[in-house]
Amino acid sequence: MMRVDRSFLVMGLVFALLLAAPFVLPLIGQAYLLNLLIKAMLLAIAAISLDLLIGQGGMLSLGHAAFVAIGAYAAAIGLDSGIENILVLLLIALAVSGLYALVTGALALRTSGIYFLMITLAFGQMTYFTLTSLAPYGGDDGLTLWSLATLFGSDVVQSGGHLYIVILLTLLVTWWGVHRLSNSRFGRVLRAARDNPERTEIIGFSVFRYRLTAYVIAGMIAAVAGLLTVQQAEFVSPALATWQRSGDLLVVVVLGGLGTRNGALFGAFFLVIVEEVLGSFMHEWRLLYGPLLVLMALYARGGLSHLLLPAPKVSDPAKSGAAKTGAHLVNTEQAT
Amino acid sequence: MSVLEIRGLNKHFGAVHVSRDISLSVPEGQCHALIGPNGAGKTTLIHQISGVLRPDAGEIVLAGRNITASAIWQRAQAGLGRTFQLTSILPSFSVLENVALGAQAKDGSSFRFFRPAARERTLNDTAMTTLERLNMAERAHVPAADLSHGERRLLELAIALAGAPRFLLLDEPMAGLGRVESAMLTDILADLRRSIPMLLVEHDMDAIFRLADTVSVLVNGQVVAQGTPDEVRNDPAARAAYLGDSKT
Ligand SMILES: Nc1ncnc2c1ncn2[C@@H]1O[C@H](COP(=O)(O)OP(=O)(O)OP(=O)(O)O)[C@@H](O)[C@H]1O
Ligand SMILES: [Mg+2]
Numbered sequence: 001m002m003r004v005d006r007s008f009l010v011m012g013l014v015f016a017l018l019l020a021a022p023f024v025l026p027l028i029g030q031a032y033l034l035n036l037l038i039k040a041m042l043l044a045i046a047a048i049s050l051d052l053l054i055g056q057g058g059m060l061s062l063g064h065a066a067f068v069a070i071g072a073y074a075a076a077i078g079l080d081s082g083i084e085n086i087l088v089l090l091l092i093a094l095a096v097s098g099l100y101a102l103v104t105g106a107l108a109l110r111t112s113g114i115y116f117l118m119i120t121l122a123f124g125q126m127t128y129f130t131l132t133s134l135a136p137y138g139g140d141d142g143l144t145l146w147s148l149a150t151l152f153g154s155d156v157v158q159s160g161g162h163l164y165i166v167i168l169l170t171l172l173v174t175w176w177g178v179h180r181l182s183n184s185r186f187g188r189v190l191r192a193a194r195d196n197p198e199r200t201e202i203i204g205f206s207v208f209r210y211r212l213t214a215y216v217i218a219g220m221i222a223a224v225a226g227l228l229t230v231q232q233a234e235f236v237s238p239a240l241a242t243w244q245r246s247g248d249l250l251v252v253v254v255l256g257g258l259g260t261r262n263g264a265l266f267g268a269f270f271l272v273i274v275e276e277v278l279g280s281f282m283h284e285w286r287l288l289y290g291p292l293l294v295l296m297a298l299y300a301r302g303g304l305s306h307l308l309l310p311a312p313k314v315s316d317p318a319k320s321g322a323a324k325t326g327a328h329l330v331n332t333e334q335a336t
Numbered sequence: 337m338s339v340l341e342i343r344g345l346n347k348h349f350g351a352v353h354v355s356r357d358i359s360l361s362v363p364e365g366q367c368h369a370l371i372g373p374n375g376a377g378k379t380t381l382i383h384q385i386s387g388v389l390r391p392d393a394g395e396i397v398l399a400g401r402n403i404t405a406s407a408i409w410q411r412a413q414a415g416l417g418r419t420f421q422l423t424s425i426l427p428s429f430s431v432l433e434n435v436a437l438g439a440q441a442k443d444g445s446s447f448r449f450f451r452p453a454a455r456e457r458t459l460n461d462t463a464m465t466t467l468e469r470l471n472m473a474e475r476a477h478v479p480a481a482d483l484s485h486g487e488r489r490l491l492e493l494a495i496a497l498a499g500a501p502r503f504l505l506l507d508e509p510m511a512g513l514g515r516v517e518s519a520m521l522t523d524i525l526a527d528l529r530r531s532i533p534m535l536l537v538e539h540d541m542d543a544i545f546r547l548a549d550t551v552s553v554l555v556n557g558q559v560v561a562q563g564t565p566d567e568v569r570n571d572p573a574a575r576a577a578y579l580g581d582s583k584t
Binding site: 180181183184185186187188189191192195196198199200201202203204205206207210213 | 386388407408409412413418420424425426427428429433436437438440441442445446447448449450451452453454456495499
């Protein structure tokens with residue numbers, strides 16, 4: 001059966017547009033928009049990783065921003081102690097976030113549903129308060145970085161170089177990697193455990209181990225977004241780890257469409273654009289933002305991805321599972 | 337040598353003693369039926385064997401290996417397949433993917449992150465062969481949520497079979513099936529039991545008398561009679577406790 005996967009076409013189109021942006025926008029005098037796109041791409045990377053947890057794994061986390069912050073602080077502290085090579089900083093960020101995910105995940109995954117949400121929220125808050133107490137690194141105020149990471153001395157990974165392209169490539173690799181993972185054996189077990197954990201266990205899979213692995217992978221991806229955030233912002237602060245940030249990620253994922261290939265991507269761009277547009281003509285833009293979310297929740301079930309690309313009748317397992325995810329989460333919450 | 341051996345199993349739910357010193361053993365190539373009135377503790381026994389519940393005392397040995405303390409998934413990996421009294425499938429997966437997941441459990445590691453599972457020939461072939469065996473091949477690409485009740489029961493069995501189990505635990509597989517479907521499932525199980533020994537909980541007496549080599553009658557958590565179907569049919573205790581008040 002020959003069927004071109006539409007999500008690939010859409011991603012291809014988005015990628016092409018994003019690739020063209022740094023060449024086209026300066027020509028029409030809108031170069032400042034590139035910063036907005038970078039913001040959206042970084043948000044999308046973190047959101048894709050959160051969707052792996054929620055959409056594929058049914059693990060409703062409200063502490064995911066902690067991983068972004070950990071990645072950012074790992075890079076910042078590394079830079080502060082004289083490590084400049086971005087690949088070394090990347091390894092450090094991955095190691096620290098992976099270890100943190102392993103420990104907190106092993107504890108949090110003893111629960112599910114609403115209790116999992118509570119525990120991840122608690123770990124997120126712990127991270128936040130730990131960062132505020134890091135006096136040598138600015139405490140509450142955060143830390144401004146005077147030198148940024150380089151790639152073997154080259155500034156391609158900085159704003160003056162090709163940071164935009166580096167972030168775009170990272171987004172593409174993340175999107176593609178998570179897409180492959182969702183369809184792999186591992187992803188299949190993860191989705192099965194989301195739909196029916198008891199059955200999955202009886203078939204012969206340790207639900208805990210699969211979920212924990214997904215949790216670690218998602219945490220490490222979010223940490224990469226954190227590392228790149230440092231390169232962009234040249235600044236880190238505990239604000240990265242606030243639960244509002246985790247909430248934003250959750251909104252992005254749900255708004256975009258849980259467990260859909262492009263949902264997190266759409267959601268991230270939507271949020272950043274809405275923030276910018278609403279914010280440009282009113283200071284209290286969040287007053288409109290709230291009702292907008294309510295409307296989306298009521299009328300755009302399945303998220304933006306569903307509005308823009310209504311699901312075909314013949315269902316793809318990865319997608320058809322997603323439609324049920326919302327209901328499943330509610331069930332888990334009620335059952336546990 | 338018996339494939340499944342249960343020794344002195346006891347389980348309480350609070351003050352209720354739901355399993356009282358249950359011992360039974362099922363040798364290779366045999367079907368052991370477990371019958372008894374509602375609430376006798378049949379499902380509770382199946383839960384303990386599959387690991388969903390832990391017994392208070394006693395031992396469970398599968399193919400010579402003590403699995404009393406093993407996790408659910410470890411028992412499955414050791415060769416235990418089971419179906420549920422209330423059908424339990426993956427409704428958002430296609431029928432084929434449900435069964436392929438069963439095959440995947442016994443085909444090497446599933447910590448594989450890159451290759452699309454849906455395109456793995458060995459998994460799909462195993463799943464398809466299993467579905468053919470249950471006359472469900474033409475439903476392979478239907479979402480499992482769209483199956484009829486009877487088809488779901490068969491799918492559950494297919495998921496278990498795709499994992500090539502050493503032993504099957506079947507909790508009322510005929511429940512809710514029509515006469516034709518029941519007869520078909522009975523035929524299928526009759527074919528299977530010589531290659532895969534099974535513990536069968538069932539209310540359908542016709543099926544029991546056709547399939548079972550040994551029958552245990554469970555009443556209030558206790559095995560009150562055990563023997564061949566004919567012995568049990570003529571056992572006064574069994575008749576009084578159970579067979580007497582059924583319609584046959
Ligand atoms: N989790 C539980 N907690 C407390 N009591 C329970 C629990 N599960 C079952 N019981 C009780 O234990 C007894 C045995 O239940 P079980 O489900 O094993 O019976 P059964 O023989 O499978 O019945 P049926 O033929 O209706 O399926 C019943 O009295 C039931 O109410
Ligand atoms: Mg029962």
